[in-house]
Amino acid sequence: MTASTAGARAATGTPLPLRARPLLLAAVAVCAACGLVYELVLLTLSASLVGGGIRQTSLIVAGFVAALGAGALLVKPFLGHAAATFVAVEIVLGVAGGLSAVTLYVTFSFYGTSTAVLLVATGVLGVLVGAEVPLLMTLLQSGRTGIDAEGTGKLLADLNAADYAGALLGGLVWPFVLLPLAGQIRGAALTGVVNLVAAAVVAGFLLRRQLSARSRRAATAALLAAAAVLGVLLVRAQDVEVTARQRLYSDPIVAAVRSDHQEIVVTERAGDLRLFLDGDLQFASTDEHRYTEALVHPALARDPARVLILGGGDGLAAREVLRHPSVRQVVQVELDPAVVELARTRLAGLNDRALDDPRVDVVVDDAFRWLRRPTGRDFDAVVVDMPDPDTPVLGRLYSTEFYGLLSGVLAPGGLVTVQAGSPYSTPTAYWRTVSTLESAGLRATPYHVHVPSFGDWGFALARAGDAAPDLGLSPQAPSLRFLDPAVLRASGVFSADRGPQALPPSTLDQPRIVEDMRHGYAG
CATH class of the missing domain: 3.40.50.150 (Vaccinia Virus protein VP39)
Known part of the structure; x- marks a missing residue:
């Protein structure tokens, strides 16, 4: 037995305390909510930046689902280090999802299109979300001996129930809370912060015994760095949005409103007042x-x-x-x-x-x-x-x-x-x-x-x-x-x-x- 193999078995073989499993399932629900919010962020940005028709929506939904499967397969070699891998996935997912909206918005403002970046983001986020379930299944079974088919089925039922409940929560929070109150950029960043908090709770409390001291230190440093990045974005989101938006218009912006239906912008130069809805010119006063x-x-x-x-x-x-x-x-x-x-x-x-x-x-x-x-x-x-x-x-x-x-x-x-x-x-x-x-x-x-x-x-x-x-x-x-x-x-x-x-x-x-x-x- 090699040292790496022994370390892997130690990582997966440490039993997860029974009292920790409900908390881990709660973390599953939170992560699932964040995952669905990220997909809805992509769909919202598809509609507001590139028109978001049936084809575009279908590409994002189908691409995201396909990426879920790819993520489940790609994570298989890392199941021997399920605890450390899960924490790493959540940190990367929190940063990638939190930065998704601002990345797409800035790309669109500079280059006039963000379709390629949108598809790449769909693939990256889908792969990361798809890696979660195999890792969680491994963690929930860690240290359990003699588990039979019925026990595995019950465990999978609990995992799916938590996952779907979280997805329902994310599907409600995005359109009714985050998007109207925080907007796309801040809404995505706040979701990323929630993802990081979930990762911190899992790493610091639920999986503490399954992580080595070195892994805990690395996770702490990565979490702090990721939180700092998203914190800066939350503070400067308005500046980023204003700067990026102004690049889309040749004249100075004198009014900008994000309503429940569209982005409304008014520009003015030399007495020429112009109204834009979702970037499309509606009139010029001249x-x-x-x-x-x-x-x-x-x-x-x-x-x-x-x-x-x-x-x-x-x-x-x-x-x-x-x-x-x-x-x-x-x-x-x-x-x-x-x-x-x-x-x-x-x-x-x-x-x-x-x-x-x-x-x-x-x-x-x-x-x-x-x-x-x-x-x-x-x-x-x-x-x-x-x-x-x-x-x-x-x-x-x-x-x-x-x-x-x-x-x-x-x-x-x-x-x-x-x-x-x-x-x-x-x-x-x-x-x-x-x-x-x-x-x-x-x-x-x-x-x-x-x-x-x-x-x-x-x-x-x-x-x-x-x-x-x-x-x-x-x-x-x-x-x-x-x-x-x-x-x-x-x-x-x-x-x-x-x-x-x-x-x-x-x-x-x-x-x-x-x-x-x-x-x-x-x-």
């Missing part, structure tokens, strides 16, 4: 009148009294609607209360305090959910001002089902306008929107204008019935800075290289428009 006038006023051609605005939480569409003399009531449905608050404060000068007008009823709700409620409401005009459908969540707002619900709240002859993206940069997505409106029984008239901040930008004017509506403005329309009857008529003409496409509609079952957006710019 030319937003072109976009807003083109979106709103064709829907008001029949002098509506009651107008519904879906989205448009910045208040700019409401501002234009309220300028029309026939309007008596506006219902504004916006998902994110943080955007509404911004519209009433930082953006109030730009939208003329439209959301505080007594004619405007602001409803904070999901537009799809709001339309499903039976209300018997009939609107003379509807303006749909939603972000581009580059995620499945947004894609449902460009579906046949959504437009079908929309037609149900239109008064007879009522008009609808929809922002539909760029017919030049994303022509398939643009014409898919037109086809989807048609599939819901709304006859659509496509049109487009030039908005310098966006380029060639497209819309669709639609109504229920047998014939598509003509592009025109009401004789009562207020004086506009950009749009006039001649410009509007010309906007209905498309060049041959970006002409109409007959496409299947986008539906909830097949959100084709999301893939259209992911394909990006056409040649």
